[in-house]
Amino acid sequence: MAISDRPAERHRRVAGQFTERVEGVTDWAAPSPVDDWIARDVVRHLIEWLPSLLSAGAGVTLPDGPPVDSDPVGAWKIHTEAVQALLDDPATADRVLVNPHIGELPLDRAIDQFYTTDVFLHTWDLARATGQDDRLDPEHCADLLAGMEPLDEILRSSGQYGPRVEVPDTADAQDRLLGFIGRDPNWAAGART
Numbered sequence: 255m256a257i258s259d260r261p262a263e264r265h266r267r268v269a270g271q272f273t274e275r276v277e278g279v280t281d282w283a284a285p286s287p288v289d290d291w292i293a294r295d296v297v298r299h300l301i302e303w304l305p306s307l308l309s310a311g312a313g314v315t316l317p318d319g320p321p322v323d324s325d326p327v328g329a330w331k332i333h334t335e336a337v338q339a340l341l342d343d344p345a346t347a348d349r350v351l352v353n354p355h356i357g358e359l360p361l362d363r364a365i366d367q368f369y370t371t372d373v374f375l376h377t378w379d380l381a382r383a384t385g386q387d388d389r390l391d392p393e394h395c396a397d398l399l400a401g402m403e404p405l406d407e408i409l410r411s412s413g414q415y416g417p418r419v420e421v422p423d424t425a426d427a428q429d430r431l432l433g434f435i436g437r438d439p440n441w442a443a444g445a446r447t
Contacts, residue, residue, distance in 0.1 A: 261341055262338070262342050264366060265341050265366065265370045265373075266338060269337070269338065271377055272300075275386050276326065276327055278386045279293055279386075281293065284383045284443060287382050289416075292383070294323070297326045297329065297330050298322040308340075310353070312351045312352070317336050320332070341362055346362050347362060351365075356368070378437070392426065395430075399427060399430055403434065417436055418436060419436060419438050421439060
């Protein structure tokens with residue numbers, strides 16, 4: 255996957271775009287493109303999986319925010335500010351994350367590669383679920399797709415991505431990336447079957 259040499263800056267930009275979508279939600283119970291998830295679950299996912307990875311693999315504890323069920327906006331803001339503070343901390347450059355599935359990586363690189371990428375991809379899910387602007391940065395989409403395609407079998411077997419959705423050969427980078435991760439770029443809440 256496309257690794258940034260400035261993980262703090264990329265997180266600030268990507269998380270900022272997600273925050274804009276979070277602040278624009280008017281219906282937290284809206285169905286999302288992720289099977290069996292509603293808009294609130296997209297935020298819950300991003301808030302819940304990273305703390306255990308950081309705690310177990312790097313001894314980092316993120317502060318708890320309010321429950322996602324009662325305050326998804328507040329929960330997201332506290333979480334994303336804590337991640338940004340971690341990335342902005344000069345000491346983070348010397349920290350390492352150790353995990354049996356991904357090995358040993360510099361902490362900022364691990365956050366960039368796994369978490370910031372997840373925030374980027376789920377920005378589309380939240381935006382599409384809630385009727386907001388769902389355009390993603392086309393260059394970043396193309397970079398991610400180029401990095402992920404050689405890992406197709408590994409990514410698919412991880413259970414983190416659904417079956418590939420075929421898109422036309424003429425599809426843009428965003429639609430090709432969405433199809434790769436198992437999203438139908440034409441998904442609409444009212445069209446679910």
